[in-house]
Amino acid sequence: MIxxxxxxxxxxxxxxxxxxxxLYADDEEDRKDLYQEIIFQSWSAFxxxxxxxxxxxxxxxxxxxxxxxxxxxxxKQNRTKEQNTFDHFFEPPELSERADWLYRCIxxxxxxxxxxxxxxxxxxxxxxxxxxxxxxxxHTNVKLHRIKQQLTTLLxxx
Numbered sequence: 654m655i656x657x658x659x660x661x662x663x664x665x666x667x668x669x670x671x672x673x674x675x676l677y678a679d680d681e682e683d684r685k686d687l688y689q690e691i692i693f694q695s696w697s698a699f700x701x702x703x704x705x706x707x708x709x710x711x712x713x714x715x716x717x718x719x720x721x722x723x724x725x726x727x728x729k730q731n732r733t734k735e736q737n738t739f740d741h742f743f744e745p746p747e748l749s750e751r752a753d754w755l756y757r758c759i760x761x762x763x764x765x766x767x768x769x770x771x772x773x774x775x776x777x778x779x780x781x782x783x784x785x786x787x788x789x790x791x792h793t794n795v796k797l798h799r800i801k802q803q804l805t806t807l808l809x810x811x
Contacts, residue, residue, distance in 0.1 A: 659699045662708045663692070669712050669775070675756055676767050677720035683727070691719045710777070714785050717768050724764060758807040762800060769793065770800045 670691050678684040695715045702711055759767055765786065772782045783793040 655700065659696060663695070663712075666709050666712050669709060670716055672771055672775075673713075673716040673720045676760060676771060677724055677764070683723075687720060687723050690723060691716050694719050709775075710781060710785060713772060713775075713777075717785070720768075721764060755808070758804055761807060762803060766796065766800050766803075769796055770804065773797055 670688060673691065674684045674687050678687045695712060698715060702708070759770060762770065769782060769786060772785065773779075777785070779790055779793050779797065782788075782797075783790045786793065788796070
């Protein structure tokens, strides 16, 4: 019953994971590894999900933490590639040329800025973003304004 509930919610919100994976992993194998790790960590934590926050908010927070941890580990060590047991589950959506360009521009931002703009683009308000990122609301407002300016510059340099 719990597994079914988790899988239903995961299916409904898998776009969140795809976004994080595409923003924080550069090659296909790393994206698969990161996807698998997010699935594993979210499943491990699902029994502690009380519904105080929206599932999407909860999943974003886990996805972000796992992604940042993944980057940190990747920078510290050369990892050996292993066969991903979730290969059949990882089917990233096709991106339009404009969406691909936007992702490439967003990937040029700092790790934290990437997360902030993706949360904003997904419709989270600044209060929710502040809570998820552990920032004050004012700091989030300022950062979001600066990120938009950076993206405007990057997007017009095509």
